[in-house]
Amino acid sequence: MQPAEAVDLAVATGAAAVVLVEGESDRGAVEATARRTGLDLVARRVLVVSMGGASGIAHFVGRLGPPGLGLPLAGLYDEAEIGYVRRGLERVGWFPRYRGSRQDLFEDGPARADLAARGFHACVTDLEDELIRALGVDAVLEVVRAEGEMARFETFAHQPDHRREPVEAQLHRFLGTRSGRKIYYPPRLLEALPTGAEPACLVGVLHSVLAEPG
Incomplete structure (x- = not known):
């Protein structure tokens, strides 16, 4: 805008x-x-x-x-x-x-x-990093799985440029790999957080x- x-x-x-x-x-x-x-x-x-x-x-x-x-x-x-x-x-x-x-x-x-x-x-460092830390890796992976993207994430994580990265970094990059995913996931990650x-x-x-x- x-x-x-x-x-x-x-x-x-x-x-x-x-x-x-x-x-x-x-x-x-x-x-x-x-x-x-x-x-x-x-x-x-x-x-x-x-x-x-x-x-x-x-x-x-x-x-x-x-x-x-x-x-x-x-x-x-x-x-x-x-x-x-x-x-x-x-x-x-x-x-x-x-x-x-x-x-x-x-x-x-x-x-x-x-x-x-x-x-x-x-x-x-940014919104994705805040949400990954707040929710934890395992819970973020559960959200990715629930959205039917676990196979895509695993393919992404095994690419030569990413396979040696920590899972947190892989998730951070995956959530930002395309604009639609970057917009789509934050509300769903928030929904998965405990209240407070x-x-x-x-x-x-x-x-x-x-x-x-x-």
């Missing part, structure tokens, strides 16, 4: 707050987590916007938050994209300009904590966007 399209959608739906995410898989995971935890995003007028990557976040923040529509914002991002997120929030005056290097920012725990305090939560075991980044972004202003 383009920033202008997001603005039009926010106005048309009467959005009261927006969650910015990198892609459709993240959007599906946020919405699935809301359903699991009893949060009605439609009733709360919370719009989840897929930006098509983190590099353009400054444009979305500027159009949807201050100085644009002025809506409360929260966000979910992969930890490697922290530089884009930080700079996007700097542009609207939420942080002073960061003077260190990108690598320093990536390794700076307080910088990530500052972003989380503003409602922007990091997936470590949802990744902290997903729970955190919902708590942030639904928090009372001030």
